[in-house]
Amino acid sequence: MTSRIWSDPLTPTEIDEITALVRADARIGERPRFWGIAVEEGLARALAPGQGRPVRLVVMNPDAHAAWEVTGWTSGTDRDAVLSGWADVDAKRPGVSSDEARAIAQAARNHPLIVEALAKRGIHDTSLVWVDPESITGFEPEDLADRRLSWGTVWYRESVDDNGYARPVAGLVPILDLETLDVIRIEDHGVIPMASESGNYRSGTWGPDREVAPLEITQPQGPGFDVDGHRVTWQNWSFNIGFTHREGLVLHDISYRDGDVDRSVMRRASINEMYVPYLDSDPTAYRKNFFDWGEYGAGPLTASLELGCDCLGEIRYFDAHVLDGNGEAMTISNGICLHEEDHSILWKHVNTRTGEADVRRSRRLVISFFATVANYDYGFYWSLYQDGNIELEIKLTGILSVSGIDDGKMPSFGRMVSPNVQAPTHQHYFAIRLDTAVDGPLNRLVEVHAEVEEDDELNPWGNAVKMVSETISSEKDAARMADASRALHWRIENTENTNRFGESTAYRLSVLNTTRLFAKPGSIVARKAPFVGKHLWATAYDASERFIAGEYPNQAPLEAEGITAWQQADRPLDGAELVVWPIVGVHHYPKPEEWPIMPAHKIGLRLEPDGFFVRNPSLDVPPSEEAACHAPTGANGHDGHDHDGHAHVQHGSDDPHAHHHDHH
Missing domain, CATH: 3.10.450 (Nuclear Transport Factor 2; Chain: A,)
Structure with missing residues (x-):
């Protein structure tokens, strides 16, 4: 081999x-x-x-x-x-494979208890019925506590190509045994009218498509990256592409070439867990809360990018391989996409005294994959920039998970999106795992925030602000909250190397999107995922501590495992092999404009060099070719530029703020 x-x-x-x-x-x-x-x-x-x-x-x-x-x-x-x-x-606790889910769905929709309940609702063709097995962790009936269980959401399609997630069968909740593939019992909360309006989103459903002018992206000299196996180099960056069953795409050994030296930034980066709690007491919605990675797995949910237009330009795809529920190797063709993107302005300045303008366009390398979790689709985009920045952007799209609602009623804990269809308020939490290696293996975590200088001698005009740093010395203190009102961010510092100003070399971490869990303390939703109670966690590296929610979160005891348990060891973090766990979150109060399919909503985090380099590391990025920037547009070809492609800049004044106007 x-x-x-x-x-x-x-x-x-x-x-x-x-x-x-x-x-x-x-x-x-x-x-x-x-x-x-x-x-x-x-x-x-x-x-x-x-x-x-x-x-x-x-x-x-x-x-x-x-x-x-x-x-x-x-x-x-x-x-x-x-x-x-x-x-x-524990036989209850392994995750549920797609094959196991299909098997229980097929058995459930033809089970006499469900057939009878569907008939009450005028549904007789069970081939048009979907049953999605859902996580039951924390909601197991007491008399079934030792069994491997699921509960089902039931959907109905009017035709084979209908959007089934637009027609929930309200009030009907089967309790499922995953081992025996049996429906143990049915909860029936009463017949509610089905959705009366189509939820189809395919081209032409709601009228003719609009006209859109072509937009072509070409790279005549090919891409700017090199690939050797799963090792990628681009500009000054290098890293390895990995893929796991639980997390999907993983980036390893990320480094940036500074002069003649490859300086490490990150040992490992991944989306470690996703938690989605629904905040609605409706009988067919109150159990909805999922560890989509720990209870199902990002790997087998990864979408093939063979069809569609997920990436543009000169693309390099990577296949992904996972173990399916039957024990066979399954290949996801084109599961990972690697491509470059133009990203507007990298830096710019116009010298109004001389009329000279310098501008550099930003280019980024994007490594991405998509996971489809039943109704929702999630895109994960790691972007590396020429100035040393790293960003994670998460795109949420797909179809809202909805419930039925009776005639004449309005939802108490959600929004109407279609007749007899409500979308519950819910949240999405993404636990990111960053095994840091900023300028070397030993790092520390420092929290930085702004304060007004209260000493009048130091602040006679009242406008002086100081940045206050706090080193997070051990694990019990490493559960932190973001706070934009205090300009709070975190520094991941190297404990051995300093820059020319005597500061520790570092990267700055900003969690751009956060929320808090709007559930009562002690509720099942809160106890199932205590890590969403903070916006950042940190631990000392331990090879056995792989997943923030614990190794086997499916039907796990609440609050007993995962990062809150690990931190009880209170290991020192100053000069440790550090693992930082940011929690990116969004509170989703649905909108009618997100129906029947949701335009992509974007959230994420950013890592920026902070004293890592001696100056702007992108000073060596060359100017763009003028012809590429100033192609004529309009009927007469005039776009405000001379024929040589240079912008009109009026100058000659010593006043840098002077504005000059041409009058033609």
């Missing part, structure tokens, strides 16, 4: 050779189910290429109500694949 870098995504060959060994073990039974295989990164990082890679996966025997975490090694240049251990896992 070809040697692979430890952080490369697993290949179908590696997945298949491990699952073949697992299948040979009699304890998994005749109908095994699988959930996820991943490289043991903490161990793999220290190994030389060619030794094989340590992995773990989860396998379940639903007939025996049993599950195991299996560890092993993929084959290397001089060894075959091998299993190294089986550890028992």
Whole structure:
């Protein structure tokens, strides 16, 4: 087998050779189910290429109500694949695969209890019915507490190509056994009229398409990046592209070339978890709260970018490989997109005394993937900039998760989006995992905020402001809140290197979008995901602490695991291998304009060099070609520029603020 870098995504060959060994073990039974295989990164990082890679996966025997975490090694240049251990896992708690979800959905929609309930609503063709199994964590009925469960949302389509998520079957809640594929019981809260209006969003549904002039993006000399396997270099940046079952796209070993030196910035960056609580007491909505990554997995939910127009320009795609619920390697073609984008102005100044103007256009490298979670679609875009900035932009689109509402009523905890259709108020939280390595492996976290200088001798005019820094010394103090009113941000500092001004070299972290959980303390929603109660967490690196919500959050005990439990160790953070966990959040009060499909809503975070460089690192970016910037437009070809492409700039005054007007 070809040697692979430890952080490369697993290949179908590696997945298949491990699952073949697992299948040979009699304890998994005749109908095994699988959930996820991943490289043991903490161990793999220290190994030389060619030794094989340590992995773990989860396998379940639903007939025996049993599950195991299996560890092993993929084959290397001089060894075959091998299993190294089986550890028992609570059978309720592995994540739900798409295959398991399809199996229970198929069984549920034809179950006599659901068929009878649908008939009360005038629905007799169950082939047009969808049943989505939903996370039940925290809401398990007491008499079913030991079973692997789900609850179902039920939807109806008027035709095969209808938007099923536009027609909720209100009041109908089946409780599902995932192991036996049985409907245990039905909650029926009464018949409510179905949506009377189409929710289709396909081209031409609501009238003819508008006319749009072509916009072409060309790179005649090809892209500016180089790809060697999964190692990417672009401008001064370099990094490795990884992919996991739980998190989807992962970036490893991000560094920036400063002169002749590659300076590290980040060891690892990923979307570690997504939590979506719905804030509505409606009987068909109050259980809605999901760990979309921990309970389902970003990897298998990743969308293929083969169809559509997700990226433009000279694109490099990467396939993604995951383990499906039946134990087979599944390839997601074009799961990851790599491309360059123009991004407006990088920097600019007009010298009005001399008439000279200098401007540089910004270009960014974007690494992205999309995940479709039933009705919602989420795009994740990591962007690297020429000035050393890193941004994460999250785009929320797709279809709102809606509920039915009776004639003549208005929703108390949401908005009307269509007749008899309400969209509950809800939230989206994204826990980001950043294994920092700013200028080296040992970092500290510093919180910085603004204060008015109260000493009159230092501030005689009342306008002096000071920036106050607080080092977060240990984990118990590393649960922080953003506060724009105090210009609060965080610095990730190197504890060994300083710049020419004697400051620690650092990157600045700003969480651009935050909210708070509008649920009562002690509620299931609040206790399920205590990490959303803060906007930033930090821990000392531990290879076993992989996921902010814990290793197995599905039907997990509330508040018992994850980052709030890890922080009880109170490990020192000043000069540690630091892991920073920003929480990006949005409070979504729906709008009618977001129906029947939602225009992309954008949120994110930013990392900026802060004393990392000695000056603006993008001074070496060349000017754009004039012809590319000043192509004539309009009927007479005049666009306010001379024929040589230079802008008109009036000058000659010593007043830098002078404005001159031509009168033609």
